Amino acid sequence: MSKLIETRGLTKQYPGVVALDHVDFDLEPGEVHVLFGENGAGKSTLISMLAGANTPTKGSIRLDGETVSFDSVAQAQAKGIYTVFQEFSLIPTLTVAQNIFLGWELRRGPFLDHRAMRARSREMLEELGFDIDPSAIVARLSRAQQQMVEITKAFHGDLKVLILDEPTASLTDREVDHLFDFVTKLKARGVGIVYISHRIQEFARIAERVTVLRDGAVIGTVAMADTNDDALVEMMTGRSFDQIYPSITNDPGEILLEVAGLHAPGISNARFQVRRGEVLGVAGLVGSGKSRLFRAVMGLTPVQSGTVTFKGRDITGATTRHIIKGGMYYLSPDRKAEGLDLATTARDNLAVNIVSGMRNEGGSPFVRWRAVNGSIDQISDHVELHAGYRNKPVSQLSGGNQQKALFGKCFGQEADLLIFDEPTVGVDMGTRAALYLLIKQLAEAGKAIVVISSDLPEAMNIAHRLLVLAHGRISAELSGQDMTEDTVLKYFFDETGATL
Template sequence: MAQTSDTSPTPLIETRGLTKRYPGVTALNAVDFDLRRGEVHVLFGENGAGKSTLISMLAGASTPSEGEIRLDGRPVAFHSVADARMAGISAVFQEFSLVPTLSVAENIFLGNELKTGPFIDRPAMRRAADALFARLDFRIDPRRRVSDLSRAEQQMVEIAKALQGEVSLLILDEPTASLTDREVDHLFRVVTAMKAHGVGIIYISHRIQEFARIADRITVLRDGTKIGTYPMQGTDEATLVELMAGRAISEIYPAIAHAPGAPLVTIRGLNAWGVNGIDLDIRPGEVLGVAGLVGSGKSRAFRAMMGLLPVTAGRVVWHGDASDRDVTGISTRAMMAAGAYYLPPDRKTEGLQLAFTVRDNLAQGVLPGLTGRGLLPWPRIRKTCEQVAERVELPPAYRGRLAAQLSGGNQQKTLFGRGLGRDYALYVFDEPTVGVDMGARAAIYRLIRDLAEAGKAVVVISSDLPEAMNLAHRLVVFSRGRIAAELGRDGISEAAVLAHFFAEEEEVA
């Protein structure tokens, strides 16, 4: 496949030999990149490929070790994010920068407050925020406190904040990870409108299926080095995966043997906040896929089962070796003691201890299965942690690092590792690969295969439809707090799943 050659006028922004070194590692190595006015240029690569390093320098969050950044053909040096913002460059990073205790409007205008004389004009900021949300077609009350918003709503506020003011270059880092399909459509309409007004957009996402909708060109990075820049037209997903990961897309999703047993857990008439009368069987030796839009209740149902949300009606029964046990409404700790592990969707706020090393995080998963009376068996704990690290494919060099210093993929592997420190019978993986590249996904999918083939019951809750469809032996589709459909392996198709996403909404409308 041929790379593109730049015969256009002066790029909006370009880099020449851009390099970033940290002690002991070169994060970005002599990368040439350019963005034209009115185009969407995708940066594509695995975690650790250099994407975040490149955009952090373009957005003024860090400075290059070598190389040059040129804006409208002139060399520039950004010493802060504020410098870049004054030059018309705005970024929405993967990690949110909102202040939880402030209102939505206050966050959008933070550092650029509207005033009447010496006083902050909060009504004016609310009106301006309302107008901005109306343009984006996002339904959020600007008076709400950010801490009361869902993750999807916080993502929308981040996007709105980036678009406040004059923007000539917009950087979007995984902007759709927490959005529903309809919200993604809204965002893409905004992106298209901005392109028409000459705004250049750098777009980062692991969702390859999005690229055909909005991308003009794609630059692929691997291990801090530029592999090439390619036109979106004529470039397919399989080629991109091979360029990014050095492996074919057919190698990403493993074949998983299907040997379901009698139900391990039965759920009958389960009601909780946002969950209305769920009936479901969870079987060992099977991957149960769970699909649905954000807000459909797919996560809440299993959080209620795990004791993370109050159950208001219904029963959850655990079918153990000795006898059946009603586990409705018991604590999360008690559910884990019964044999269930839950991997939360937000690894930073609910999953990992970011200030702990990888080994310490893994030890937290090992300890409940090894401790008893007397002294802790530390040699055994350390040995088990090393075995778990090998199993989740965490390189030895990373095991002594703080979890906060790892890429998203290695953080997710660490979170998986915490669940492998004990022998659980049921594993519930809620958004197991959010923000994770294809290479790390392949490793996580192999772990899911190994667990199911070892006779464990595995639940995969995912907003990534190809993931849910390719891993599941049986797939349930949630809509409006209910199970809209249950599909066997032969009945799983994109058309069937999408039809049930909106079926109940159409009936109610």
């Protein structure tokens, strides 16, 4: 079969760094070819050159057998290559329809035909199975809805190659199903799809082949039918799948957090406890209320009724600042909007929490910078944030290193209960293993840990107990042998309030 895309010896060098090292890659018509690798493995560099956003130092790209070079994304799109990047390119002040047709505007004479663009946008969204109003302002959409709009933008013109970079990171299971159905239709039309995802469980559903990258080089290309998750993880990280999730063997201790009859926006009658030294997993579909529940506990959204007791004290309705000072910490799922200051360095981000922690402890009103800098280095070492990245602006770090910096902030001030909301979103298996080890160390040091995750294997494999949420209610509390995938999935759509 002829190749849609072939790269030969594709290399990208920066001063002192080889980001991509003589990569041979090909894509056939009507196939999904997955690029799999840790953050910094070279995946983004490879697709940036295919998409026209970057140029190779050496090597060649062939499209339909013809050698091509792109100076811009527009040139690649003109040849039928469209990329949905992980970082959104939406203009938040424009409508959905205006974003979808940005650069593809429909006209009636000299004027823009907004009615036609809204109608065509509605058709495109419905064809993908996305329930979004084309007249809605993008800034008012959820992150998942913005991801849908970003994907929809790709379906213009004569599409030959579609590159999807983490397209399902913010989608519900139902929305993922719609996307995969559409991918299947594209394959039947002969469109080739380059697919990047850390969600290894998706590969068997849609992929024909997987190419694994490590340190900018190709480790191997395998047919999906001839491999499995364990083998792919071992190719990517050099370690087996069962080494990813650590065993947390300590027994939970005293109750630190008790929630009784909690009602909040999107949450009904939540009741649960969290004990010192345990990891409580929280699972549910996107929109189930799992994040809203703990944002209410943290005082980030109002509590309408019920009680929240922490370390024996009633903190219902307390301010987030007061709750943090009392020893509770919340790691946001959106590190860019809520977790990190992207314009400053990783060191500066860590320093904020360290200084706050020192002031919470009382003492001198002056900042002891020698102690602060010592703590920054100690925390950076602990979360395995390489010394070369610590003085770089966070915006220039990979997703995995940004997440390590975000994790590091929780060590900057003393906390007894740490709530990690989607702690590994968008990061690779190697970084995940490092973060899971930190969670293990925290739990075994007597901290109470809550892990809220849309990744069911993650929530199940590192938790002592598991809360399952559906439609704003706790539908099950599971532990031990009851924490199986089949059992958990049953409660994703149930509101029985079962406690097993």
